[in-house]
Amino acid sequence: MISGFVFRALEGRIVAAVGILLAIGILVPALNLLTPPDSALHIPTYVMSLFGKYLCYALLALALDLVWGYCGILSLGHGAFFALGGYAMGMYLMRQIGSRGVYGNPILPDFMVFLNWKELPWFWYGFDWFVFAMVMVLVVPGLLAFVFGWFAFRSRVNGVYLSIITQAMTYALLLAFFRNDMGFGGNNGLTDFKDILGFSVQADGTRAVLFFMSALMLSLCLILASAIVRSKFGKVLVGVRDAESRVRFLGFRVENIKLFTFVVSAMMAGIAGALFVPQVGIINPGEFAPANSIEVVVWTAVGGRGTLIGPIIGAILVNGGKSFFTGAFPEIWLFALGGLFIAVTLFLPKGIVGTIQHGFKARKALKAAAEAEKGRGGTETVAQAQAAE
Amino acid sequence: MNTISETRQKSLLYLENVSVSFDGFKALNSLSFVVEPGELRAIIGPNGAGKTTMMDIITGKTRPDTGTVLFEDTIDLTRQDEADIAQLGIGRKFQKPTVFESHTVWDNLELALNRSRGVFATLFYTLSPEDKARIEEILETIRMIHRKDEYAANLSHGQKQWLEIGMLLAQEPKLLLVDEPVAGMTDAETAETAVLLKEIAKTRSVVVVEHDMGFIRELGVKVTCLAEGSVLAEGSIDFVSNDPKVIENYLGR
Numbered sequence: 001m002i003s004g005f006v007f008r009a010l011e012g013r014i015v016a017a018v019g020i021l022l023a024i025g026i027l028v029p030a031l032n033l034l035t036p037p038d039s040a041l042h043i044p045t046y047v048m049s050l051f052g053k054y055l056c057y058a059l060l061a062l063a064l065d066l067v068w069g070y071c072g073i074l075s076l077g078h079g080a081f082f083a084l085g086g087y088a089m090g091m092y093l094m095r096q097i098g099s100r101g102v103y104g105n106p107i108l109p110d111f112m113v114f115l116n117w118k119e120l121p122w123f124w125y126g127f128d129w130f131v132f133a134m135v136m137v138l139v140v141p142g143l144l145a146f147v148f149g150w151f152a153f154r155s156r157v158n159g160v161y162l163s164i165i166t167q168a169m170t171y172a173l174l175l176a177f178f179r180n181d182m183g184f185g186g187n188n189g190l191t192d193f194k195d196i197l198g199f200s201v202q203a204d205g206t207r208a209v210l211f212f213m214s215a216l217m218l219s220l221c222l223i224l225a226s227a228i229v230r231s232k233f234g235k236v237l238v239g240v241r242d243a244e245s246r247v248r249f250l251g252f253r254v255e256n257i258k259l260f261t262f263v264v265s266a267m268m269a270g271i272a273g274a275l276f277v278p279q280v281g282i283i284n285p286g287e288f289a290p291a292n293s294i295e296v297v298v299w300t301a302v303g304g305r306g307t308l309i310g311p312i313i314g315a316i317l318v319n320g321g322k323s324f325f326t327g328a329f330p331e332i333w334l335f336a337l338g339g340l341f342i343a344v345t346l347f348l349p350k351g352i353v354g355t356i357q358h359g360f361k362a363r364k365a366l367k368a369a370a371e372a373e374k375g376r377g378g379t380e381t382v383a384q385a386q387a388a389e
Numbered sequence: 390m391n392t393i394s395e396t397r398q399k400s401l402l403y404l405e406n407v408s409v410s411f412d413g414f415k416a417l418n419s420l421s422f423v424v425e426p427g428e429l430r431a432i433i434g435p436n437g438a439g440k441t442t443m444m445d446i447i448t449g450k451t452r453p454d455t456g457t458v459l460f461e462d463t464i465d466l467t468r469q470d471e472a473d474i475a476q477l478g479i480g481r482k483f484q485k486p487t488v489f490e491s492h493t494v495w496d497n498l499e500l501a502l503n504r505s506r507g508v509f510a511t512l513f514y515t516l517s518p519e520d521k522a523r524i525e526e527i528l529e530t531i532r533m534i535h536r537k538d539e540y541a542a543n544l545s546h547g548q549k550q551w552l553e554i555g556m557l558l559a560q561e562p563k564l565l566l567v568d569e570p571v572a573g574m575t576d577a578e579t580a581e582t583a584v585l586l587k588e589i590a591k592t593r594s595v596v597v598v599e600h601d602m603g604f605i606r607e608l609g610v611k612v613t614c615l616a617e618g619s620v621l622a623e624g625s626i627d628f629v630s631n632d633p634k635v636i637e638n639y640l641g642r
Contacts, residue, residue, distance in 0.1 A: 239489045
């Protein structure tokens with residue numbers, strides 16, 4: 001039963017993507033660690049961390065694709081789940097600083113000493129323990145998604161209204177996390193990290209492992225997402241996207257289907273955030289900014305929603321473009337991003353991967369039609385060629 | 390009173406004095422309506438007579454303001470939602486054919502199949518030989534075996550209607566509500582649909598809402614005429630179509 005679930009996931013394109021991701025995950029750190037800095041093949045640590053960041057964004061886009069591309073829930077608040085996962089990791093990293101902080105307090109992080117707090121708030125308990133923090137990386141975003149989804153999906157909030165309240169959710173969290181008395185470092189967030197599991201977060205070796213972990217988690221989540229969308233459940237998901245009332249009248253509990261998907265997706269976003277924070281070295285309330293969540297939608301749309309691989313490509317391309325443009329022509333980056341989104345919506349409504357798939361499908365159908373016309377073959381009809389896709 | 394309780398005893402679907410209004414407009418006005426097990430019933434009536442609203446109430450999409458809606462004499466349908474009611478065994482075909490366009494004909498039927506519909510049951514579902522046989526049987530019934538791998542989006546209007554009927558069959562309902570099954574169909578398709586519905590009604594109750602009088606005549610069943618939210622006349626097609634009230638309200642217009 002479980003093996004069938006996993007086997008279904010391993011369709012050609014997914015296997016290829018996972019292979020490429022894992023190869024990158026091994027090759028890039030190897031080129032960073034094993035080549036001398038003056039070698040032509042050497043990848044500097046900052047480049048590796050930059051690409052590691054892209055992989056985290058790719059995982060976030062994949063998470064969004066699961067709910068938006070397959071279930072039709074346009075979440076404009078996925079940045080919130082990403083940031084919460086990031087904060088959970090950040091809290092662990094803060095506790096690892098110990099007495100090496102500016103104020104040298106062995107228990108309290110610097111910002112708490114600065115605020116004159118006498119003891120650690122209860123919700124910081126346990127975060128000095130890595131396993132607990134990693135569980136929280138999943139539980140906190142998952143719980144928020146569960147509570148939010150429970151109310152939203154049960155009261156049948158749909159379409160643009162749902163998008164607006166997800167946006168409101170991330171904005172509310174932005175405002176809350178800005179407050180010093182929330183106990184998460186206020187405006188400055190959490191930073192100045194030293195160690196992760198006893199290894200310096202600055203060290204090349206740690207960076208290499210973090211990069212590999214990003215590639216690995218992205219691969220695992222891609223397999224999980226593929227297993228979900230290829231199961232009967234995944235077909236129901238697409239049904240919810242295309243004809244929700246039909247699914248309901250067939251006897252499915254649409255609210256549970258959406259809730260499950262939303263929670264899984266939020267957890268994936270949380271993992272992405274947790275891997276992001278040690279690689280960039282900071283998490284602050286800015287990650288909750290509504291614009292961040294909207295950018296995720298742009299990556300997903302550019303790559304091709306409902307394709308799983310598209311959002312990964314989209315996230316890497318757009319962020320690569322962003323790094324290039326903000327360095328080369330800082331003043332035109334936002335115009336480029338806006339222009340890109342308009343261009344994709346107008347000319348590639350299916351996104352990059354969606355358009356390529358569509359092209360292949362059309363060519364196959366055309367070929368089959370030509371064969372049928374010639375009167376030979378006859379084994380593959382147009383319908384079969386399309387169904388085979 | 391005695392007669393009413395007797396009708397209730399053997400009814401499959403029982404509506405009594407059901408009223409509902411939207412912004413002051415009375416869509417249903419103390420409507421009473423009974424379907425017996427194994428019955429094929431046709432419903433006619435002018436636009437706005439409350440035909441679709443009645444289906445909405447039976448399937449849990451709309452809650453009535455007042456009145457009783459019972460299924461199999463014991464289950465109060467006004468307290469259940471769409472998914473519950475579908476699982477109880479009431480299937481519904483919409484006016485506009487509603488199938489999953491980005492799935493194949495086969496997948497459409499597989500999704501509709503009356504199997505456990507929970508999140509984890511569907512995640513780990515694998516097609517069993519019995520389910521495969523059942524889907525093939527339905528494909529035969531709706532005459533679409535040769536198009537099983539076609540995307541539903543590529544089907545003709547009439548084929549989509551049949552696919553949707555097939556999906557309802559896969560659901561194995563005790564009661565089928567069919568809203569305008571032959572709208573937009575060719576004459577040949579209409580005749581075939583009549584045969585199909587009569588075949589289906591051999592094993593379950595079917596309620597058909599239709600405007601096409603020729604089609605209803607072809608079905609040859611008891612007809613209920615609705616107007617302004619309540620029953621105007623009930624009986625054979627000849628009886629109903631000769632009723633002066635029906636002619637004035639519906640046929641004459």
